[in-house]
Amino acid sequence: MRRIKFGLGMAAALSVALLTGCGGGASEPAKAGPAPTDLKAEITYGYWDVNQKPAMDKVISQFNQDYPNIKVTSEVTPYAQYFTKLQTQGSSNTLPDVFWMNGPNFQLYASNGQLAPMTALTDSKQVDPANYPESLNKLYSLDGKQYGVPKDFDTIALWYNKALFKQAGVAVPTADWTWDDFHKAAKTISDKLKSKGIYGVATNMSGGQEGYYDSILQAGGSIISADGKKSGYDDPKSIKGLQLWADLIADGSSPTMQQLSDTPANKWFDNGKAAMEWTGTWQVSEIKASPVKDDASVAPLPKGEQKATVIHGLANVVSAKSKNLQAAQAFQAFLGTKAAALTQANMGAANPAFNGTQQAFVDSVPSFNIKVFEDAANEYAFPFPVSKNTAAWNQLETDLLPDAFAGKKPVADVAKELADKMNALLAKE
């Protein structure tokens, strides 16, 4: 019976999408120059992370010092439902006025006319893109127009457990580690600590960002071409990047795909059952609260042909259909200021995107060596791979790659199949 209700919800969502597909209408472009401070309006702000609500509330109250008559109401939706809900709202022209956006979803919204471009804000210097990492500005631009103000960013680094390295008698990772050093250390730790059920590295399978995206880039390959039209998975270098993980799993340096599916990589690491893990800035708060907090530290990712990590970050965007576009953009501009960035950093909400405001975050856990993430962003970060309908080919990765990593099929064959199917999807975009 409960499942029937679920089906009904789906049907309702579908029909809402249909009912409202035909509405719409263009809205007035915002006038150049900042909005008058006596502007009176009510706008909504949509986001997903309830942990960041205190910081967001603080930012809103700071905004109200400049614009006392703009009432901002928060709409917090859990991440699991956020984009499903947002899409339904987009279909019915009821998007929040200002909301969080991520890389994989950005182009879908921008190319379908759901987002208001920031041309007026950047032309009048209310927002200066130079204040944010270049790769993030690029991530939130489409056809030469920027739509999102970067909010925060994350890069990937090698987390390791000093105590486990010591137990296995292996030297801890350094900044000039290569793939060989990394693999050898992982294998040695797995072999020496096998009786305790401890592995060298826990391969992260929650998507490419914490694993194969980085290794593909390190090998000199690519996930998608720069113009977003062609898959890079059939590039022999990309295949080398995938092979790294298949090899680690095959020789027992890493738990198997099944083990990683039952217990995700971060749990292996957090509980001292894996000595290494590739993951991002956002794990700081989780590891800080885990049993391994005193032994954990961060080193740069090992080098393949080159050093590389993907960089990703969120942005604040404005709905193109907003009824209070001027107020919404005034708020968007404020969210991109140094003051808003510092509030986020000081309250430990996120690693802010505004250049030069990350120090507070770096200082939050001195023993973790968080500076590695910031250096990665400045020195060897590659933009997060996206296209207009990223989610569609992300699903292909989820469907096809496990067989390659588990050794059920040759990596090259799977990569070729993935590239073909991905190209077919990209051709339709």
Place this chain on the structure above:
Amino acid sequence: MTANTAARVGAPGRASTPRAPRNQRGVRATDGWWPAAFILPLFIGVAIFFLYPIVETAYLSFTASGAFGGSTFTGVENYAKLASDPQIGRSLLNTLIYTAIVLCGVPLAVGLASLVNRPGLRFAKFYRTMFFLPYVAMPVAISMVWRMIYNGDFGVLNFALSRVGINGPHWISTDGLALLSVAVLGLWISLGFNMIILSAGLKGIPVELYEAASIDGASRFRQFRQITVPLLTPSIFFVVVITVIGGFQLFDLLFVLLGSTNPAMADSQSLVYLFFNESFIKNNKGYGATIAMLILVLVSIATAIQFRLQRRWVNYV
């Protein structure tokens, strides 16, 4: 109102006899629009929330739809894709396997329900509550707990097995085993609901029949076989229909227990999971609607067959 209609209204049970249609037409004519007015509130709800979405889904299944509404008519293209999609066959088979396993819970529920309903059983209410509890809890919450139980490295199940010298497998991430593990959980959850329905059915069986049978010297087992089961068939029929429909709609248990990045998912996915993936992950609502239509047709056929077959084995006293 004439005396003639008043008499008919006074005997509503008659209206459903096979000979009724001719009379009914007369009733409708003289009652005016009143009956329709009383049905209207329910009908509006059903029309808006069930009929309209079905019609729209049917339409959508002939289109390629944009991410934010707007669709272009593509004729039978989606259906051609459906016919050649290798994932459909696999997930249909998985759905059938799951349904078959969960159906095994029905005889189990009949046995348990009659045990729990034995007159004079101590703690009967306690047992009933225990069996019903899983049905009251949220399936997602249950799946989260079972995810931990089934965990291959650190799960309670494998820990227990290791104590008797068995090295347990990775239940929910091994091809073949994963679907089985989901089905066992589905069976366990449905047990409570089935038992409650069947218990109500058991209460309706007159005690005299058992008394007469025991005077005639029938054993308890024979009473069960020849009184309980035949007289319980209407309830069993209901439970089977509901279970089959529920089986075809397998999604939440699979989604939470296995998780989307599970290496065994490709081997275990159900039709509704495929529908969800197409519609809400790949933003391919047209093709998603086509899969939804397939599910609708399959459930309709399965249910129609059951209603046809029930004449052979269900006893309405």
